[in-house]
Amino acid sequence: MGLADVKQGATEARLAALRLPAGGCLAAARQAALARVQTLGLPGRRDEYWKFTRPDTLTETDVTKASVFVSDEAPMFDDFDRLKIVFVDGVYDADASDDLSLEGVTIDRIADVCGQDIHWAKDLYGVLEARGQAPVARPLAALNTAFAADGIAIHVTGTPSKPINLVYLHSDEMSDAMVHHLVRVEAGAEATLLENGPGASRFNSCLEIDIADTGKLHLVRAQGRDHERRAANHMFARLGKESVFKSFTLTVNGVLTRNESVIELLGDDAIAHIAGACVGDGDFHHDDTVFITHDAVNCESRQVFKKVLRNGATGVFQGKILVKEGAQKTDGYQISQSLLLDGDSQFLAKPELEIYADDVICSHGSTTGAIDEEALFYLRSRGIPTADATDLLTLAFLAEAVGEVEDTDIAADIVARLEGWLSRRR
Amino acid sequence: MLEIKNLHVKLEDEDKQILKGLDLTVEAGKVHAIMGPNGSGKSTLSYVLSGRDGYEVTEGSATLAGQDLLELEPEERAALGVFLAFQYPVEIPGVGNMTFLRTAVNAQRKARGEEELSAAEFLKTIRAKAKDLKIDADMLKRPVNVGFSGGEKKRNEILQMAMLEPKMCILDETDSGLDVDAMKLVAEGVNALRDEGRGFLVITHYQRLLDHIKPDVVHILADGKIVKTGGPELALEVENNGYTDILAEVS
Numbered sequence: 231m232g233l234a235d236v237k238q239g240a241t242e243a244r245l246a247a248l249r250l251p252a253g254g255c256l257a258a259a260r261q262a263a264l265a266r267v268q269t270l271g272l273p274g275r276r277d278e279y280w281k282f283t284r285p286d287t288l289t290e291t292d293v294t295k296a297s298v299f300v301s302d303e304a305p306m307f308d309d310f311d312r313l314k315i316v317f318v319d320g321v322y323d324a325d326a327s328d329d330l331s332l333e334g335v336t337i338d339r340i341a342d343v344c345g346q347d348i349h350w351a352k353d354l355y356g357v358l359e360a361r362g363q364a365p366v367a368r369p370l371a372a373l374n375t376a377f378a379a380d381g382i383a384i385h386v387t388g389t390p391s392k393p394i395n396l397v398y399l400h401s402d403e404m405s406d407a408m409v410h411h412l413v414r415v416e417a418g419a420e421a422t423l424l425e426n427g428p429g430a431s432r433f434n435s436c437l438e439i440d441i442a443d444t445g446k447l448h449l450v451r452a453q454g455r456d457h458e459r460r461a462a463n464h465m466f467a468r469l470g471k472e473s474v475f476k477s478f479t480l481t482v483n484g485v486l487t488r489n490e491s492v493i494e495l496l497g498d499d500a501i502a503h504i505a506g507a508c509v510g511d512g513d514f515h516h517d518d519t520v521f522i523t524h525d526a527v528n529c530e531s532r533q534v535f536k537k538v539l540r541n542g543a544t545g546v547f548q549g550k551i552l553v554k555e556g557a558q559k560t561d562g563y564q565i566s567q568s569l570l571l572d573g574d575s576q577f578l579a580k581p582e583l584e585i586y587a588d589d590v591i592c593s594h595g596s597t598t599g600a601i602d603e604e605a606l607f608y609l610r611s612r613g614i615p616t617a618d619a620t621d622l623l624t625l626a627f628l629a630e631a632v633g634e635v636e637d638t639d640i641a642a643d644i645v646a647r648l649e650g651w652l653s654r655r656r
Numbered sequence: 657m658l659e660i661k662n663l664h665v666k667l668e669d670e671d672k673q674i675l676k677g678l679d680l681t682v683e684a685g686k687v688h689a690i691m692g693p694n695g696s697g698k699s700t701l702s703y704v705l706s707g708r709d710g711y712e713v714t715e716g717s718a719t720l721a722g723q724d725l726l727e728l729e730p731e732e733r734a735a736l737g738v739f740l741a742f743q744y745p746v747e748i749p750g751v752g753n754m755t756f757l758r759t760a761v762n763a764q765r766k767a768r769g770e771e772e773l774s775a776a777e778f779l780k781t782i783r784a785k786a787k788d789l790k791i792d793a794d795m796l797k798r799p800v801n802v803g804f805s806g807g808e809k810k811r812n813e814i815l816q817m818a819m820l821e822p823k824m825c826i827l828d829e830t831d832s833g834l835d836v837d838a839m840k841l842v843a844e845g846v847n848a849l850r851d852e853g854r855g856f857l858v859i860t861h862y863q864r865l866l867d868h869i870k871p872d873v874v875h876i877l878a879d880g881k882i883v884k885t886g887g888p889e890l891a892l893e894v895e896n897n898g899y900t901d902i903l904a905e906v907s
């Protein structure tokens with residue numbers, strides 16, 4: 231059997247085990263997505279963007295068991311004034327969720343999109359995901375568009391007074407969940423979306439974000455503390471003129487995380503910042519795969535990714551900035567760095583720039599390093615014990631990424647949780 | 657206070673002997689100066705006393721108030737009262753100066769079994785001390801030494817010293833890179849800390865710092881050994897005649 235056959239066989243086996251949700255008005259979009267999966271095939275190890283990350287456990291039919299982590303910490307964002315929307319193993323939990331009404335935003339379940347004739351959502355579902363399939367295939371996202379039964383459609387028309395918080399609880403150790411959300415931010419509107427929790431034993435999430443001219447969206451996600459969970463998350467964002475999208479992702483633990491971000495800057499003067507901080511210990515594989523396309527004038531994109539790895543943990547960063555012809559005055563910045571706390575851990579990075587305009591500033595850098603011995607000695611010479619000094623330097627390393635979070639309360643909470651993670655590893 | 661006997665130090669990774677039988681005693685309440693040509697081992701001495709890696713003590717001893725220093729970790733030495741003002745203070749991006757200082761002060765207090773300073777007490781103390789050294793609020797907030805000028809870095813070292821109130825202060829070329837005004841500030845900072853219970857070892861290449869911090873004893877270090885010891889007039893002799901005469905005289 232040739233490679234293509236193996237891939238096709240695996241894809242067919244997986245598809246055979248899945249059932250398309252009753253589609254209603256989304257049926258056509260789901261069918262089209264299914265066709266994309268069939269054409270592309272699920273990811274295989276030879277695929278260009280899967281060389282550093284084994285896709286098997288994300289693609290195979292059977293889900294691998296993942297025990298449910300019981301935390302002694304208060305869940306993230308619990309202290310914040312927010313509109314809470316809860317999913318348990320990928321299924322919306324109305325009882326645990328807040329009432330969905332909030333001024334400046336309309337929130338519906340994806341399942342209700344057809345019944346209520348929500349045009350913007352019908353017009354968006356699967357569209358950005360489909361656009362994001364070229365030039366790099368993202369079959370797990372197409373799979374999600376086809377099969378995700380649940381999710382939320384968020385229509386931001388004003389400036390809601392509080393953030394919308396999607397909470398992903400994990401309760402069944404064999405759960406296999408897909409959720410698909412839509413966000414549309416209208417001109418002049420602005421909202422904050424928070425996501426937290428592991429989602430499921432195997433979680434496949436897809437977020438399509440459409441920001442109209444001058445719209446603004448802030449996104450902060452935290453992916454829970456479960457050790458054994460696996461996740462493939464996709465974020466597709468399309469930005470209009472003078473719009474702003476800022477996202478930050480915190481990952482602690484998880485045997486496998488693949489976070490893909492596909493951002494298109496389509497209107498002039500748009501700004502996209504995406505950042506992430508992850509800390510991993512032992513059986514931990516974390517992959518950020520980012521593709522930013524500049525297709526308008528005077529746009530700014532900024533990627534800041536930091537990974538702290540120990541005890542054989544692996545970090546992957548694949549980040550690309552594509553500057554299309556005519557996207558003059560592009561300002562593109564990308565930094566990916568890892569701090570290896572021992573010799574067993576590794577960081578694999580593939581930064582890419584592809585530029586077809588001449589008047590642009592693009593820079594990218596990637597580094598791997600250990601704790602700075604000079605700095606460590608300096609701190610110790612002031613009486614700070616090695617373990618504390620190491621933690622201080624580790625947090626300092628992560629600070630640039632956490633600094634991308636504009637809300638200082640959230641940033642402080644993230645730092646506190648990272649401190650907790652480090653202190654539990656003394 | 658500080659007693660160094662027959663100290664022999666080599667580089668850990670190289671077969672290079674740097675200190676070759678150094679003897680030195682600094683009494684509490686006294687300021688000792690060490691002068692010596694470049695490469696004579698002054699910084700090495702300061703690093704060995706504060707516990708930096710990379711050096712191997714092959715012979716001799718160093719004690720502080722009777723306690724063996726050489727066995728201890730750098731943080732333990734600090735808690736005992738050793739402080740080194742670095743010749744080249746280290747920049748630490750991402751760690752705020754204030755956080756750093758509070759962590760250090762409280763770590764030392766904890767190690768000594770004392771109560772930690774409250775945020776308010778700490779703030780009050782540091783504000784007063786920073787003001788004396790003309791260190792503004794911005795410098796306290798910025799990451800440790802990042803983007804500081806040479807003079808700012810040295811003043812920041814003295815601020816740390818003032819906050820940590822060590823028993824044995826070792827200053828390694830704190831005057832280098834300072835203009836006259838900055839040097840005066842630094843010297844005032846040091847002089848304010850002069851106290852009966854505190855010893856100072858001031859390492860310098862030039863006499864000019866010693867115009868402001870008056871030493872009780874001056875030593876000349878050459879090729880890993882103290883070759884001459886005298887009063888403040890010895891520093892003047894170096895200033896006027898350089899090291900050549902002194903070295904010729906002792907060899």
Ligand SMILES: Nc1ncnc2c1ncn2[C@@H]1O[C@H](COP(=O)(O)OP(=O)(O)O)[C@@H](O)[C@H]1O
Pocket residue numbers: 667674692693694695696697698699700701710
């Ligand atoms: N880590 C090191 N690696 C290599 N050589 C060193 C190291 N530390 C000190 N030395 C050497 O040891 C000698 C003494 O250096 P140092 O103590 O810095 O002298 P000083 O401070 O008196 O100028 C010099 O020859 C210097 O090059």
Ligand SMILES: [Mg+2]
Pocket residue numbers: 698699700743828829
């Ligand atoms: Mg020196």
